[in-house]
Amino acid sequence: MKKYIYIAAIALAAVTLTGCEDLLDSENFIESNTGNFPASPADAEKQLTAVYATLNQAMATPTANYFYVSEVACDDRFGGGGENDFESMADGHLMKATDVQFDSFWKFRYNGIFRANCAIEGLIAQESAFTDKEAHGQYLGEAYYLRAYFYNELVEMFGAVPLITSTAQETNIPRTPVDEVYAQIAADLKNAIELMSGKKYNQYVEIGHATKWAAEALMARVYLFYTGFYGKDSLPLVTADGVGSISKSEVVAWIDDCVANSGHSLVNDYRNLWPYTNEFTVGDYEYTKNATDAAGNALRWAENGNEETVFAVKFCNYAGWDSDGQMGFTNQFILYFGLRADNGGESTFPFGQGWGQGPVAATIWDEWQASEPDDVRMRASILNVNEELPNYVFGADKQMEECGLWSKKMAPILAKKPIESGKVSAWNKSLFWVAYDAFDKANNGDEMQGAHFQDLITIRYADVLLMQSELKEDAAGINQVRARAGLAPIPGYSLELLQRERRHELCFEGRRWADIRRWGIAEEMLDKKNGVTIWNKGVQTVMRDGKYKERYKATNGFFPIPKAQVDLSAGLLEQNPGWDEASANFSGWNF
Template sequence: MKKIYLMAIAMLFAVGLTSCEDFLDSKNYTQANSSNYPASADDLNKELAALYGVMNQFSTNPLQTPWFVGYIMSDDANGAGGTGDVESHAIGHLMANKEDLFDAAWHNTYVGIARANAIIYAVDAFDWTGQETTRNQLLGEAYFMRGLFYLWGVQFWGDIPAYWASAAPDPCPQVSAEDVIMPHILADFTSAANLMSHGATTRGDGHATKGAAEGYLARAYMFYEGFYKKAGELATANLADVTFDFEQEGAGTSLSKAQVVSFLEDAINNGGYKLVDDFRLLWQYTNEYTVQDYKFVADLKAAGKSWAGNGNDEEMFQVQYMNAGSWSGTIGMGFVNQVELYCSLRCDDDGAGTANGDLNTFPFGQGWGQGTINANLWDDWSDADPRKKATILDAQAECDKFVFTTSCSEDAGYYNKKWMGITCANSTWDDHNDAYIWWGVYRKNNTSAANNNGNSMQGDHFSDIVLLRLADVMLMHSELTGTADQMNKVRARAGLDATTYSWQNIKNERRFELAGEGLRFNDLRRWSGKGGGASCEAAVALQRQDGSRVNYTGHWTKMHHGQGVGGSSWAQRYADTDGFIMIPPAQISIIGNPEILKQNAGWGSSASGANMSGCPVYD
């Protein structure tokens, strides 16, 4: 098992970066002077650690992360939480409750881009003779991370300010995501894949690998062709090569579908990854402490198997965490996988003194109850698929006594097992501050480290957020090639019979294999195409949430689209925005020139264009 201390980032924020005013904010987030830093290859490695650390900066607020926001914006999840959790409700309804809702996401995106550019343009300040592989790996990782941050930015906001230089120009206007940014993203991932080598880093150590670059290249390519080029079924579409009208090391001059497929095959065959032999072993409820007593996985206990762990054979890229989180400091709780806290069983009680999260709901811990599973996913998913109950906790059926609390909302009793806090038999049930989550028990039994956060329920969450795994790469291969071989390997791992390729079959397979991992929303978008309107696949899927069963403060009701948007439906809301979120109005005010930066369609000039000032509408 990988221990709690997952990354050595001792100088994460002591490290300075090349100096330039952050043109996208009123504050300067960079510190060092480029005239004297970096001065060595070791300095660049420190900058690389700081670059990866931006993902922990994102993690300080799950409701500003691409993975959690994408999850609750999809049709398979509800914002949920408490009646006062208007942020999660707003995001789940494709709306906003305040103007600074996505300020930190915007800031972190551009900090990441700036840090990646700093490395790319400083890499040859030193003589790498005899160390070319090391140099190429470092440069490849920087290209990968720049591509990643731009991809997240484009999927969040669409047309955004962009630059590919050591410092941002002034001004730096919005440019076309379709025509300018996406080709650069594809070039960045291509450069990364060509510069890096298999085995150049220790897999699972938090660094990007060649295989991760190949997988993300396919993810970005499929979003580009599906969403922006409206290609429809990629296996049969006639896709023109993407031309790079700029020079970049390792990128070449163009990218074809055949090249993307070849990269995927290289990742699958030569990357050193393999499917974990039982789907349940991917998720921490099978950890060595909990598997002993959790009835659902009794067969794994009998076979002597337990959780594959962080950085397992199937993980290809992840966000890592360590025992350094607190509610204060620059990063604060960014070192904690707070998504697990957010997605755990709703705290408080049922009004009669019964609360969730202790022995009555073993092994699922207490938290904020956000990101609950929408009832439609449970209903649509066949019980014959073992992944259903391995992914979704039917709390009423599986727990000895689960209660809908007096503060719950948008809670159908279905929770995401992949992203929940887990307890074990030795948890401190009467003291959630001590060693309540199983990680806390592990920490207490195996280390002398203090509970840095001081609250086990809130702070003992150190499982990776898996951003890319081999099963996803295999399904992308089937979708691009129109062949079922890789898809059937994924199905076979789950104990399912082989099937034939069809566009609907691969869509279903992605929905179920990857459920609850934050990928569904952008899959729907790329299957729909930009400007798809209120009748496109994404809009129709989102509209099905209307009328879905939910519990609100202990009473069953039906969920409807929220207030403040002219009575529009989920489908119309998606059509109005194309799934893009609000550009922070403060950034638009700072620029003060709509020719440089303007708001996305469907959002007006501020959050008031789609404001959710109160709770969603229920029957």
């Protein structure tokens, strides 16, 4: 049987599977199917675009996304938002969750898996139609990479999940044991590494596409989480003969290859990674206007797709607002993590307005100051309103769980740039379409909710260097990262120093939650949130005992399988521990 795949003739092609061939088994010259598609690079690019699109669609409901969950559940952030934002408060979702909380994320990740399966099957079947074998390998490798990427997020977030690797496979199946899911992830990444081009990251594929180097880096990430969290010494691997394994030495060879041959490197100054150093803001922002890099050059944002970006989700500056994923084509995390109303204007320049979620916990600031107060990354990453924003309003629009600390890495950024001829000026060459004309928003094209196209960088080269150090248990990668920050090298490797370096370098980039879980320190780190000074609706108080340790023990850090999926499975999908009806309405976290 042939499976028919309809390709929508739009920039973001949608791929769906239909039924069998017609009754007479005649050749169909109208519909694309796995017997004739993809037959060219243009076909393959359409099909892969459909897979990549699901990365964005899952962003349309940010509080359901694994990145968001990882941020607000970890020890370095609170949930925040307003007094009624219970989907973000309770430190995100570890304490309680609604029945529909994660429906959209589950849906779009499995949509992506289905589309990746279509692409893999079609590209394998149509290999002979491609005269450019390097291009064919690249396309197929990207499809394998994306399937692995989707499954890795699902298995870290939910634990065992249904493993579906074929469009012909029954989809209503029980949860697959985690070892089998990881074995498939490893096999997909190994295929991706072997298939994709070995040219430098910017010499063969368009920025935003997966590369061999991204696959090598993701393999290291998967290995470190699986072996750490589950206490194993190798990563299982699906092979032609059954199940094999990937050893630490193999992962080291891949990460060494990424460092030596990818062409990726560190941006010259850590502050240039973040959009507040864009050309329209850097000279007006007190923190940056007189700052220079190590060579004496003024700071300047390295922009999206810079040499440090190994893999990122890409966005545009406006994409419409609907319930079917369109809004995810703008970076919604920027909106969610922005300063809440009554802040976010002239008085808090250059940090713009958002919904006040993900306030930074005072623990990371205090511990960072105690360990390395001269680390430039601390103030480059964390906005301390008491130092920088004298007119900041605590409790603005009933803001909850604030410590006066916010992330600078992913925030709405404003610019003092006049309007020219009634149009938004060169601001639209920068990051956000939020221009200020002498702080007068009138007729300036402001769109606070849908104008954000900063990359969501999910793998950064600094992370690659730190994983290399951790895998090899040496200080070389750590010290490269520290040198960029102007810090003295550490004399030798230790896990404690590696843990501190990852916390500082990668804070608010979605990695802390997985790190504290795989290192076995989540309960200890989460317990530090208790008793932290916070402001709820402008009233100073302390974070009460949220029973973090008890809640983590009950859930093991996993989140609930969406109830709709459990119901649709007619009982085949079992719910995660700690998420029965009583636990999911955790009484220790009611306001």
